[in-house]
Amino acid sequence: MNALTLEAVELRRIRMPLVAPFETSFGIQTERDILLLKAITSAGEGWGECVATEEPTYSSEYVDGAQHALVHHLLPRLFISARLTAEDVAKVLRPVHGHHMAKAAIEMAVLDAQLRSAGESFARYFGAVRHEVDCGVSVGIHRTIPDLLQTVGDYLDQGYRRIKLKIKPGWDLEPVRAVRERFGDVPLQVDANTAYSVSDAEHLAELDAFDLLLIEQPLPEEQVLAHAELAKVVRTPICLDESITSAQGAADAIQLGACQVVNIKPGRVGGYLEARRIHDLCASNHIPVWMGGMLETGLGRAGNVAMAAMPNFTLPGDTSASDRYYHRDITEPFVLSEGRLRVPTGPGLGVTVDLEFLEQVTFATETARPEPGRVRATR
Numbered sequence: 001m002n003a004l005t006l007e008a009v010e011l012r013r014i015r016m017p018l019v020a021p022f023e024t025s026f027g028i029q030t031e032r033d034i035l036l037l038k039a040i041t042s043a044g045e046g047w048g049e050c051v052a053t054e055e056p057t058y059s060s061e062y063v064d065g066a067q068h069a070l071v072h073h074l075l076p077r078l079f080i081s082a083r084l085t086a087e088d089v090a091k092v093l094r095p096v097h098g099h100h101m102a103k104a105a106i107e108m109a110v111l112d113a114q115l116r117s118a119g120e121s122f123a124r125y126f127g128a129v130r131h132e133v134d135c136g137v138s139v140g141i142h143r144t145i146p147d148l149l150q151t152v153g154d155y156l157d158q159g160y161r162r163i164k165l166k167i168k169p170g171w172d173l174e175p176v177r178a179v180r181e182r183f184g185d186v187p188l189q190v191d192a193n194t195a196y197s198v199s200d201a202e203h204l205a206e207l208d209a210f211d212l213l214l215i216e217q218p219l220p221e222e223q224v225l226a227h228a229e230l231a232k233v234v235r236t237p238i239c240l241d242e243s244i245t246s247a248q249g250a251a252d253a254i255q256l257g258a259c260q261v262v263n264i265k266p267g268r269v270g271g272y273l274e275a276r277r278i279h280d281l282c283a284s285n286h287i288p289v290w291m292g293g294m295l296e297t298g299l300g301r302a303g304n305v306a307m308a309a310m311p312n313f314t315l316p317g318d319t320s321a322s323d324r325y326y327h328r329d330i331t332e333p334f335v336l337s338e339g340r341l342r343v344p345t346g347p348g349l350g351v352t353v354d355l356e357f358l359e360q361v362t363f364a365t366e367t368a369r370p371e372p373g374r375v376r377a378t379r
């Protein structure tokens, strides 16, 4: 790939109201405060989206922290590289520990610039094997079972190909039983976002009766070994999300028997390139993967849909249509057709930002540039 020089990065914060509140075991979201990056490079511009949440309740990362890390610790390291490719970004940023979501956002923006200038799509770059991807939908915790059944029924009417129910202690067997009874053998899975402990193993084993595709991240993220213990008691396949933050971590978890399925979120693992390594590793270990979601705008959604077209993404992802979360998106919307989304084929992310609407939803911008007089290193 042709190297480029990173000339400046515009950091933009946008506020996007959600079409409906989204409740998980770690809180209720009614809007998203999202950090977008525009990389201005010698090869043209590229967009990145940071998936960090407003509060550090999904993981330790949060959007203000990601912005701080980018401006003070990550971008200065990239600005001094005279010749940069997306494939170099993680290496240059390795001295900074953690901050995967911040790192992923800038790697995505550099990759977008690089691929746009080369006229190549994300899908082609990743080795996509499908023109469209099967979509599932993530259904938040509801106040009542009738409310939940209404929501699930609406999504099935729209064509979604699998349902994921958010669960937590006190909201697990009953909603799963109710959805099974009402909607028969629809592909169904649950996501606990770390809300249980290994002493709940017998209780979680009661979910086995409902023939679920998987139980996602029942235990806290550090408890990889405990997931392996749980897997001996529960027949339903265990899928890890929060626990998998790198390809090495995925390899270890697989070897321990802690997961039979992996949720891939590029932001959580430091970027699309590490996500691709996890995809490949899982494929060679016969571990199916699926694409997670972090309520992305059309930018993040475009990258995720492209990656979800890789061969080992054999389960429907949380790659819902744009209108699952937003009345209006900042790019052309992703629209469900027979439960699938089309993979973008244009250069880079293959979507166009609606700059006028972007301005309307922006509440802060900041531009980071190389320090004047700083010599660029040609490593």
Ligand code: NPG
Residues within 6 Å of the ligand: 024, 053, 058, 138, 191, 193, 241, 292, 293, 294, 295, 296, 318, 319, 320
């Ligand atoms: O469809 O984009 C989507 C969201 C899918 O449930 C979903 N995401 O725990 O996986 C999760 C959850 C999440 C959303 C986590 C936002 C953190 C932030």
